[in-house]
Amino acid sequence: MSADIKVYALSTCVHCKHAKEFLEEKHIPYDCVHVDYLTGEERTKIMDIVRKLNPALSFPTIVIGDKVIVGFRRDELLTMLESCGK
Amino acid sequence: MDAQELFEKLAPLQAAKGFHFNPDTAMVLDLMAGLLTNKERYGYMACPCRLASGKFELDRDVVCPCEYRAPDVAEYGACFCGLYVSEAVRDGRQPLPVVPERRPVEKTLAALG
Numbered sequence: 001m002s003a004d005i006k007v008y009a010l011s012t013c014v015h016c017k018h019a020k021e022f023l024e025e026k027h028i029p030y031d032c033v034h035v036d037y038l039t040g041e042e043r044t045k046i047m048d049i050v051r052k053l054n055p056a057l058s059f060p061t062i063v064i065g066d067k068v069i070v071g072f073r074r075d076e077l078l079t080m081l082e083s084c085g086k
Numbered sequence: 087m088d089a090q091e092l093f094e095k096l097a098p099l100q101a102a103k104g105f106h107f108n109p110d111t112a113m114v115l116d117l118m119a120g121l122l123t124n125k126e127r128y129g130y131m132a133c134p135c136r137l138a139s140g141k142f143e144l145d146r147d148v149v150c151p152c153e154y155r156a157p158d159v160a161e162y163g164a165c166f167c168g169l170y171v172s173e174a175v176r177d178g179r180q181p182l183p184v185v186p187e188r189r190p191v192e193k194t195l196a197a198l199g
Contacts, residue, residue, distance in 0.1 A: 012120030012134035014113050014168065015184075035137055047137075047198055057194045058166075058187035059135060071184045 005030035005086075008050050008061040011037060016060040019072040028086050035059070089118035105151070105159070106176040108168055117169045121150055135167035136189065139197030147193060154188040 005023065009016035011034045023030050035046055047057065053068045054061040062069040064080050087095075093114060097107055108114050120134025132138035133148040147153040155165040162183045163172040174180040 010135065010137060012123050014116040014120065015135060017116060044198060051191075055191060056187040057137075057191050059137070071186070073184050 004065055006063040007032045008046070008053075008059060008063075009034055010059045013059050015072040019060045019062060019077070022072070022074065022077065026081070026086070028081065087122065089115045089122060092118045092122060100151070100170070105155070105170045106173060108164070108171045108182065109176055109178070110168075110182070113168060117167055120167075133167055136187075137194065137197070141197065144193070144197040148189060152189075158185050158188055 054070045121131040124132040131150045136148045138145045158165045162185045163175045
């Protein structure tokens with residue numbers, strides 16, 4: 001089953017780190033994009049995607065199926081994971 | 087300079103200005119490491135939880151301590167990245183909040199170039 005969880009993150013951001021640790025603790029697979037490692041067109045393209053998901057363009061932006069969580073909100077993330085059977 | 091040294095250097099300076107570090111030392115050291123990484127990358131300590139452009143003029147408002155620290159600590163009890171907190175959060179009377187991004191998105195977009 002492909003990981004349908006995507007974390008748009010910054011490698012320097014502690015909240016992003018905590019969000020990823022939270023998913024790893026629960027053995028939930030996810031894809032992560034460290035936007036600060038991207039440059040040029042690739043960065044612009046990804047930021048366009050993030051902006052559509054999260055108009056504030058902040059990190060982490062966490063996508064679970066068709067749902068988006070902005071910031072590392074532990075309870076919200078837990079509820080959403082449970083609601084999609086993770 | 088490493089994260090611990092930066093922490094020991096900044097803590098008294100900021101306390102004297104009435105700004106308190108998050109009591110979660112591990113988190114603070116992670117943030118210090120992020121600041122040092124950005125200092126190496128860009129030449130200045132851009133907020134570790136925001137995407138810096140690398141152009142100082144466009145990142146000036148998010149160079150730590152950022153322009154949004156005071157209003158965020160006052161309104162939410164912490165700055166965006168969680169480095170600086172209110173006395174209530176410092177003393178454990180309030181949990182560390184999740185702070186929404188106060189920076190106008192236009193500034194983030196301008197920095198994308």
